[in-house]
Amino acid sequence: MIEEVKEIIAKVLKIDIRAVDSIIKEEEFSSFDSLQFLNFVIELESKFKISIEPEEIESINNFDQVINIIKSKTNQ
Amino acid sequence: MTYFIFRNSTIEPLFTDFNAIFSGYGDVTIGMSDVDYFIWFYLLDLKSDIDSLVDEIDDYYHKIELLLTKIPDSKPLIIFTIEKFNRSRLVNNDFILDEAIYNFNKKIFSLDVKYPNVKIIEISEFISKFRQNELIDWKFYYTSDIILNPKLKLYFNDWFTKKINAINFIRKKCIVLDLDNTLWGGILGEDNVEGILLGNTYPGSAYSDFQKLLLEIQKKGVILTVCSKNNKVDVDEAWEKNPFMILKKEHFSAFRINWKDKVSNILEIADELNIGLDSMVFLDDDPSERELVSKSIPEVIVPELPKQPYLLTDFLLNLYEQYFQVYQLTEEDKNKTQHYLAQKKGKEYKSTFKSYDDYLRNLEIHTQIQNASKFNIPRIAQLTQKTNQFNLTTKRYSEKNISDFVINNHFVACMTIKDKFGDYGITACAVVLINNDEAEIDTFLLSCRILGKGYENVFISGLLNELIDKGIKKVKAEFRQSNKNMQTENFYDNFGFKLDSINNGIKNYHFIFGEKIIIKDLYNLEII
Numbered sequence: 001m002i003e004e005v006k007e008i009i010a011k012v013l014k015i016d017i018r019a020v021d022s023i024i025k026e027e028e029f030s031s032f033d034s035l036q037f038l039n040f041v042i043e044l045e046s047k048f049k050i051s052i053e054p055e056e057i058e059s060i061n062n063f064d065q066v067i068n069i070i071k072s073k074t075n076q
Numbered sequence: 077m078t079y080f081i082f083r084n085s086t087i088e089p090l091f092t093d094f095n096a097i098f099s100g101y102g103d104v105t106i107g108m109s110d111v112d113y114f115i116w117f118y119l120l121d122l123k124s125d126i127d128s129l130v131d132e133i134d135d136y137y138h139k140i141e142l143l144l145t146k147i148p149d150s151k152p153l154i155i156f157t158i159e160k161f162n163r164s165r166l167v168n169n170d171f172i173l174d175e176a177i178y179n180f181n182k183k184i185f186s187l188d189v190k191y192p193n194v195k196i197i198e199i200s201e202f203i204s205k206f207r208q209n210e211l212i213d214w215k216f217y218y219t220s221d222i223i224l225n226p227k228l229k230l231y232f233n234d235w236f237t238k239k240i241n242a243i244n245f246i247r248k249k250c251i252v253l254d255l256d257n258t259l260w261g262g263i264l265g266e267d268n269v270e271g272i273l274l275g276n277t278y279p280g281s282a283y284s285d286f287q288k289l290l291l292e293i294q295k296k297g298v299i300l301t302v303c304s305k306n307n308k309v310d311v312d313e314a315w316e317k318n319p320f321m322i323l324k325k326e327h328f329s330a331f332r333i334n335w336k337d338k339v340s341n342i343l344e345i346a347d348e349l350n351i352g353l354d355s356m357v358f359l360d361d362d363p364s365e366r367e368l369v370s371k372s373i374p375e376v377i378v379p380e381l382p383k384q385p386y387l388l389t390d391f392l393l394n395l396y397e398q399y400f401q402v403y404q405l406t407e408e409d410k411n412k413t414q415h416y417l418a419q420k421k422g423k424e425y426k427s428t429f430k431s432y433d434d435y436l437r438n439l440e441i442h443t444q445i446q447n448a449s450k451f452n453i454p455r456i457a458q459l460t461q462k463t464n465q466f467n468l469t470t471k472r473y474s475e476k477n478i479s480d481f482v483i484n485n486h487f488v489a490c491m492t493i494k495d496k497f498g499d500y501g502i503t504a505c506a507v508v509l510i511n512n513d514e515a516e517i518d519t520f521l522l523s524c525r526i527l528g529k530g531y532e533n534v535f536i537s538g539l540l541n542e543l544i545d546k547g548i549k550k551v552k553a554e555f556r557q558s559n560k561n562m563q564t565e566n567f568y569d570n571f572g573f574k575l576d577s578i579n580n581g582i583k584n585y586h587f588i589f590g591e592k593i594i595i596k597d598l599y600n601l602e603i604i
Contacts, residue, residue, distance in 0.1 A: 035088050042089055042216075042226045054219050 001048075001074075005066060008043045012036050024063035048074055077240070078111040082143065084118045084136075086216075089226035093233050101221070104139045106146055112476060113240075114147055116140060116155040119199075119223040120177070122162040122212060130176040133158065137180055144191060150479035152193050154243070157181045159200045161211045161223065192450055193476075195403055197239050202232065242401040244474060245458035248298075248377065249351050251290070252342055254360035255304035255311065255333075259287060259323065261385060264310050273385075274320035282385035287322035289392050294327055298400050299349065299416060301330040303341045303358070308333040329416035338365050339372040349416055350524035352464055352560060357399055404454065416525070418498030436529060437598040439495040443531065444602045445538045446502075448488035453478045455502045456490050459521060464560040466532065467521040468553070468567065473507070486510050486518075487546070491535045493526055500526055504535045508543065508551075515543050517553040530599075536571055537593040538601055544592055551589070557581035 009024070010017040013031060023031045032040060041057055044050070044066070050073040060066055079096040081087065082104060088096075096115075097108050106114075118136050120129060140155065147153050158177055160170075187194045203211055206228065216222040224232075241247065256263045260283045261273025273280040274287075294300050300323070304311065311333050315325045325331075330348050332341035338360070346353050353375040360366050361381050370378040377399060382391050448456055453475050460473040473481075481488050491504040503526045507519035517539075522532050543551060553568055555561075565583075569575060573585035595601050 038086075038216075038220055038226075039089055039092060042229070046227050051215070054215060057219070 001070060002067060004047060005044070005063070005070070008040060008047060012039045012043060026062070029060070029062065044070065050074060077113070079113045079115050080106070080108050080111045081115040081117050082139075085121075085223045086221045087117060087119070087224070089222065090224065090229050090232045090236075092229065094236075102139075104143050104146075109151075112152075112474060114143075114151055114153045116143070116153065118156070118158060120158050120160050122217055122223060124162075126170050126173045129173055133176045133180045137183055140184065140187070144187070144194075147193070149191070149193050150476055150483055152195060152243070152474070152476050153191075154195045154197055155184050155187070157184065157196060157198045157200060159203055161203060161208060195243050197236075202235050205231070238397065238401060239403075243403040245402055245454075245461050247402055248357050248399040249355035249462075250299040250301060250329075250345075250349065250357070251293070252301050252303045252345060252356055252358045252376075253290075254362070254365070255302060255306060257361040258359055258381065259283070259290075259302075260314075260318075260321075264306055264314055269310075269314045269317050272314065272318065274318060274322075276320075279385040280320065282388055284320055284322060286385075286388040286392060289389050291322055291327060293392070293396055293400065296400070296402065299329045299351075300327055301332075301345050301349070302328050303332045303338050303345065303360075305335055305338075306333050326417070338369055342369060342373060342376060350465070350527060357395065414498055418495075418500075433596070433598060436596075439497070439529075441493070441495045441529070441598060442600045442602070443534055443538075444492045444604060445489055445535070445542070446492065446604055448478060448482050448490065452490050452502055453482075456488065456505045459490075459502070459505050459523060460507075460519060463521045463523055464558065465524045466527055466564055467519075467558070467561050468517070468564050469519055469556045470558040470561060471507075471519050471556075473519070478507070481507055481509075487515070487539075487542070489539060489542070491531070491538070493531060504531060506535070506539055508539065510546070510548070513547055513549045515546075515548045515551045517551065520553070530596075532567065533571065534595055534599045534601055537595045538603060540587065540589070541592045541595075542603065544589055549589065551587040553585045553587065555583040555585075 006020045006024070007017060009015075009020045013020075013023070013036060015023075023029070029037070041052055045052060048070050050070065052069060052073075056069055060069070077095060079091075079094060080099070081091065081096050082099045084102050088098060097111065099105065099107055121132065123129070136158070143153070158180055160173065160177060184194075185196055188196045210228070211225055213222070213225040213227065216226055253259055256265075256272075261279050262271060264272055267273075274284050275281065276284075290300060302311075308331075312325070315321055330345045332345055334341070338358075342353070342356065342358065346356060353373055356375075357377040357379070358366070358369050359379070359381060360369070363380075366378045366380065369376055379391075379395060382388060446452060457473055457475040457478050460471065460478075464470065478488060487506075487508040487510055489506055489508075490502045492502050493500045493504075500523075503523040505519070505521060506517060509516045509518050520536065520539075522535065540551065553573055555565060555568060557565065568583070568585045573587045576584040576586055578584075
């Protein structure tokens with residue numbers, strides 16, 4: 001699942017997959033602008049067939065939170 | 077390709093794979109003019125207040141009228157129709173809204189007629205593929221002002237790309253058809269002429285409808301050909317005697333009805349029609365034949381035919397939408413089968429003459445070089461998009477690109493050809509960049525349909541004579557190698573251009589002017 005999320009980040013930010021690690025190490029997702037973040041959420045929902053509530057979207061600040069939300073909704 | 081999109085809601089997620097720039101919501105300021113296309117993509121809001129929606133629709137049209145005063149004629153403006161995604165659940169019918177939508181769409185279709193640069197895309201075609209709950213994601217509507225569900229992005233991308241291709245005339249040219257269990261049900265060799273399945277009752281009715289649809293597609297400029305393992309006399313008899321046969325022999329431009337392998341036959345058909353293999357789609361019910369063709373000639377599209385005859389017409393409509401759709405048919409498209417048949421007759425005629433010039437003179441050829449105008453620019457753009465073989469530089473241009481060349485005083489011309497066998501229409505074009513008293517031939521191409529009669533020399537001679545009249549002292553030209561244009565590699569050398577350099581498949585030339593070039597009178601060239 002982690003690799004799949006990384007692939008989505010690379011796709012949304014239009015960067016090489018190898019550059020994603022440095023982005024997810026940051027405290028916050030500072031590389032995303034609002035539209036990229038919207039595309040990120042849309043891609044996550046499509047990929048994992050989940051619905052992320054607006055309140056959860058608001059709360060996302062870093063990569064670990066994304067993984068936790070997906071885990072909680074997919075029982076992984 | 078760059079797009080500037082006027083919008084009234086968040087649509088960016090639908091266009092992430094396109095090079096698009098967006099207006100502010102409801103803003104009709106032209107934020108960037110150096111784009112290939114302007115697009116109007118307004119979506120009807122999902123709210124239930126019908127009166128305010130009707131007012132908004134009125135406002136949309138006024139904005140489009142305003143926009144048309146700002147966008148130059150040479151820039152394409154693609155307008156999406158509007159459609160409601162969210163049927164009101166408060167009233168039994170919302171006909172006032174339906175009427176407003178109908179009137180809006182009717183008015184923008186009239187703009188398509190009035191303004192050559194306006195093209196219409198019907199959003200109803202896209203939304204009809206989905207249920208209402210698939211079209212709307214209320215969460216994104218409330219959190220991000222998104223009206224059309226962004227999770228439909230992949231479908232939308234695919235559909236929108238097809239629409240743009242249709243506007244740019246990018247499509248396949250030819251359907252190669254098997255006969256038994258494809259064009260009709262049953263096996264002709266076993267079931268005989270009366271026994272094959274065609275007619276008013278199922279499954280024959282499904283094959284008859286399939287043929288009717290193929291005929292409609294042929295009328296839209298797609299070439300139909302036959303590639304079948306059969307005895308030709310049996311097939312001729314079926315064409316002549318089966319009363320339910322919709323597609324007759326004259327609807328096909330080439331036949332290979334024999335017992336040879338289908339790969340060789342398809343290669344021969346491509347050669348006979350002078351078309352690329354990548355412009356062909358092969359339809360055959362037999363999976364082993366399909367596999368052989370798709371593996372041997374990967375350029376040919378080989379879709380899987382449905383096993384059930386009742387699915388054939390739906391399959392063909394999808395195929396048309398996928399590979400053959402075109403926004404606007406040119407006269408050349410409408411008469412394509414006649415052109416290919418005329419070409420075939422011409423080949424047969426050739427063998428009865430003593431000399432080649434004798435043969436050409438008896439063809440009663442008439443050629444005409446025309447300057448680019450609003451009447452021929454769509455065809456010129458189409459030729460640059462579609463021509464691969466006799467194309468010296470293989471540069472692809474849109475109508476807007478061609479218009480820009482004309483506006484910037486470059487020389488764009490095309491050539492029409494007709495002979496006693498038919499009118500081939502505009503089948504050659506050139507773009508010549510003018511810089512004071514120097515000219516550079518940027519594009520020079522001829523449709524493969526008219527090759528073999530020396531028209532390329534007539535056209536280049538006519539162009540060079542025109543350049544002399546325009547006071548041009550020096551002409552440069554280049555050959556850019558592609559995968560398909562090797563036959564033109566020495567065209568400029570043979571004509572008398574001087575080779576300056578060769579680098580990475582690009583040959584640079586110049587032409588030294590002397591006297592005007594004499595063009596054989598048998599071509600009856602007229603320059604207008």
